[in-house]
Amino acid sequence: MHVREGFHRIEIPTCLPIGEVNAYLFEGPPPTLIDTGPKTQEAYEALTKELRKLGLSIKDISRVLITHGHVDHHGLADVVRRDSRAEIIAPVGDAETVRNFREAYRHKRKATADTFLKTGVPPETLELVEGFFEYLATLSDATTISSTVRDGDVIDVGQCKLKAIHTPGHSPGSTCYRGPEGCLISGDTLIKDLVPVAAFGSAEGESIGLSDYMASVDKLERLGFTDVKPGHRAEFRDIPACTALIHSQFESRQSSIMEVLRNEPSTACDIIDRLYGMLPIQDIFPALTEVLGHLEILTAEGKVRCEDKGGLAYYSIARTGPV
Ligand SMILES: [Zn+2]
Incomplete structure (x- = not known):
């Protein structure tokens, strides 16, 4: 979908409950893709087909910028790199997950199992959760990263300067980008009518990270964006409605838990x-x-x-x- 001159949204299937993921293409120069979709044949074909509509192929991509280290967003990155020799840029806090993907997932699976064991979860449920992690581990390769991006870094894409905004919580390195005409490319930090999960996403990567997530939401609210290009679902403008939903769910869950x-x-x-x-x-x-x-x-x-x-x-x- 054409977003504005030289900037396009590409919907890619994920085979995960969340549904399609949004990748964003800047024609550049250099041609730059933000997120790639997971490593599945279906996602690869969808990406190829959408690029073809724009007169491009995967070989034309010079740079892949990753919003965060979850497979639905970076799984195809190394396939794109091998096809095109594109440089891959990942947020510093998620770089290790993207780089040593299998090992990182093995570690995540073990950390999740250790944490969940203490919650009283039945063994058969834990087995299903671990099975889901094993499935996720098939949706990416280890990825060769060219460089990392930190809060405040600016990346030139044609006439546009993308500014990185570190928003931990959904993952330790989750990063949004201030895009063309002041829009916010929000990854999974803000999604329309949905409250994203904070799951071991603290900036240090050791805790669930819900407080980091809420601080990231406040940070984005303060920056006053009025046009959001999210990692899933449709674009939206009403940020106060989006953040109000997040805050009201937080308050109501907290009081139910106390009850x-x-x-x-x-x-x-x-x-x-x-x-x-x-x-x-x-x-x-x-x-x-x-x-x-x-x-x-x-x-x-x-x-x-x-x-x-x-x-x-x-x-x-x-x-x-x-x-
Ligand atoms: Zn996602």
Whole structure:
């Protein structure tokens, strides 16, 4: 889809619950692609077909800029590089994930399993989550990166200067770009009518990163963009509506979690049972990471305390009072 002169949105299928991913092409010079879609035949064909409509082929791409280290966004990057010798630029915080992809996913799978084990998740559910990680690991290759991008870096593309804005939370290195005429190329940090998950996306990469995500949302709000080109779904202009949805979900989840904990000490899985009952498998990972994200924040704020009981993490309201 033509966005404006020399700048196009390309929808690429992902075979993941999120649906299609948006890549963006700048004709340049140099011809630059932001994100690529996952490494599947279907995605490769869709990318090739859309480039052909613009009179281009994958061989013409000189540069691939990655918004973040998730397979639906960078999985095809090394295939494009091999076809075209394009340079690959990845956010510094996700560069290792993109570069040593298989190893990074093995590590992510283990870290997720270790964390989830303490939540009281049933073994068969954990097996399904691990199986999903194994599937994700097939959707990219290890990728040779030419350089990394940091907050504030400026990348020239033809007449346009793309400015990198580091927005951790969805992933440690998640990066948005200020694009042509002040638009925001938002990756998965802002998506219309959807609250993206913060899943081990803190800037240090060691925690769920929900507080980093909320800080990133505030940062983008302050920058006052009025035109967003997201990584999924349609473009949109009403940023206050998008961020209001994110804030209201945050507030309502936090108060529901506190409500559950006021009744009795609970594991993260107890909380999910109380809030949602049975969940379809594709919703368990986002629901668990969201609850864990809130528990992390509530614990850090001293409102909730965490206690290990037989290998499970039990959370309860922190009683404060005279000592
Ligand atoms: Zn995505």
